[in-house]
Amino acid sequence: MSTRDAVAALKRLGLPNYQARVFVALQELGEGTAQEISDISEVPRSQVYGAADDLVERGLVELTESSPKRYRPVSLSAAREQLTNRLERERERAFENLAELRTMPPERADDGAVSTLRGRQPIDDRIAELLESADSSAVFVAPAENSLSETIETTLRERAAEGVAVTVVTAEESGGERFADSPITVIVMGEDNPADFAGRTLMVDDSTVLLAVATDGDTVAEEAMWTAGSSIGRILAQFMQSGIESGKNRHS
Template sequence: MSTRDAVAALKRLGLPNYQARVFVALQELGTGTAQEISEVSEVPRSQVYGAADDLLERGLVELTESSPKRYRPVSLGAAREQLTNRLERERERAFANLAELRTATPDRPDDGSVSTLRGRQPIDDRIAELIGEAAAAVVFTAPSKQSLTEGIETALRERATQGVAVTVVTAEKALRERFAERPIRVIVMGEDNPADFAGRALMIDEGTVLLSVATDDEAVDEEAMWTAGSSIGRILAQFMQSGIESGTDRNA
């Protein structure tokens, strides 16, 4: 890793630019005066003192009382722990503040809009959340075992236990045994019906629909759209139901 990469990484961990550059310079020097640090880091000497003092407060450097003063970095293990703990505290503080600011309005009003999501984790979370809101029926299309995360499986089992009609449509025969002890209907579709497995699909109470597909983008491996309380949701639900029934008949 280059010096520039190291500085950039530390900035992503929360260190301001000058502090990151001073800390990286000290890794190269081992110990150094403000002048020596300035020459290696290209931080103005007048700014090195403030940055080094801030690093001292963070517990990332030690100060040797000499003339001139010398600074020495703590071990990388100690630095890692300090930065990790600080990030954790900042995360908790940030989300506590956001929770206070968040309005009391519903998180997802059924206003008939169509929303999009990008990324596997947000889509997994939304699927599990929508399943948890089901009142009468859930139909989830899982093209593979990987489509069914632990969170989604837990949500399906909980709704089924509470009397919601849960159906899983898949090409994986193993999923039938996976849900054998639960009141969950598993439909294993044949290879002659590939259109049903273009991606994951979810239908809730015949009005809420989520459809997702894999992408070729390494940064965003999955994209999805979903809608609730809309005419397009009801139309898509009808198409899904018709496709399931057609596929079931062909595989009977």
């Protein structure tokens, strides 16, 4: 890693530019005066004092009270711990502040809009949220074993136990065994089913539909669209239901 890369990495960890450059320079020097640090870091000497003193405050640098003052970096393990702890504190503070500012969005169950989102985790969360809104039925198409996150599986089981008619459609032969201890209906589509699985699909109460597909063949990178209470949702739900019935008839 070059000096520039090291400085850039430290800046991403939260150190201001001059502090990052001073800290990197001290790794090369081992110990140095403001002038020596300035010569290597190209930080003006007048600015080195402030940056180095700030690093002392952060617990990343030690100060020797001599004439002139000398600075030395703490061990890398100690620096890693200090920066990691600081990041953790800042992360918690940031999300605590966001939680206080956040206004919950209005109920979207019947707003008729079509929404899109990206990323496996956000899509998993949305699937679980839509399952929670089910009143009578839910059908989840899980093409592969990894289509079911722990959160989704747990929510499917809970909704089924609460009386919602839950169906899981899969191409995995092990699907039936996986849910054998729950009231969930599992439909295993065989190779003779003409409908290919393009991706994960959720249908809730014959009107809410979510369609998700992997992007660039990457199962972690995923895009989805979903709609609730819209004519599009009802149309998609009918296509889904028709495809499932067709597959069941061919498989029986």
